[in-house]
Amino acid sequence: MPWMVGNILKNFCARPATRPYPSVLREPYPGTRGNLAFEAQNCVFCGECERACPSAAVFLDTRWETPEASEPTWYRVFDPYSCILCGACVEACAYEALFLGGRHYAPVSRKDLDYDRVESW
């Protein structure tokens, strides 16, 4: 047993071998495809992303929020569970409204679509 004392003391003073995830996140590597980000203020509702997507994960939709509304509300709809992060929509978007980011999606218990309101159209 006495021969273990050195190791025990060393381990008491050493930094932890693992990260305290999820409170401390690792910085993504350059070029990591973790999520598809959307800049709604740049979107012009052209539909090029919808046409380019091979898995129908992104599309445009309009909704009449109230019967009295003079025009519909415009949405870019995204299904993160169908998206394969291929980047085809990013290449197709000429308005820099879409880009691939390094952050992976958080775990969920329900698979809901993301509805992002497009204001500038």
Ligand code: SF4
């Ligand atoms: S995200 Fe880009 S490609 Fe898609 S509708 Fe908006 S402007 Fe067009």
Ligand code: SF4
């Ligand atoms: S990254 Fe690829 S799969 Fe995901 S929405 Fe864009 S085109 Fe579709």
